[in-house]
Amino acid sequence: MTEPPHVCRHCDERITDPDDAVAVAHEAGNSGPGWTVWAHREHADLVELIDPDLLRIMLRIWSAKVQQPET
Ligand SMILES: [Zn+2]
Numbered sequence: 586m587t588e589p590p591h592v593c594r595h596c597d598e599r600i601t602d603p604d605d606a607v608a609v610a611h612e613a614g615n616s617g618p619g620w621t622v623w624a625h626r627e628h629a630d631l632v633e634l635i636d637p638d639l640l641r642i643m644l645r646i647w648s649a650k651v652q653q654p655e656t
Contacts, residue, residue, distance in 0.1 A: 591623035592647050594632045600625055612637055620644075 590599040591606045600606040600623055607629040610622040624632045 589651075591621075593625045593628055594622050595624050595628035597647070598625070612640065 590601060592598070593600055594609060605626050606623050607626050608621045609624045609629050609632045611619060612622060613619040622632070
């Protein structure tokens, strides 16, 4: 079972090493099961949780980034 790469809440970089991924929060979604907020192990303490509306916008930006081809 392969999961999509997590994105660090602090630095917006993908977390490529599963051992480096720390779940810092779980946020409920309006129309789904919600999602887990991830951060690099060394960034977990630096994450500032933001409000869900802003997060939704950020997730849209992140998913748009993911869909772009690597350059
Ligand atoms: Zn990070």
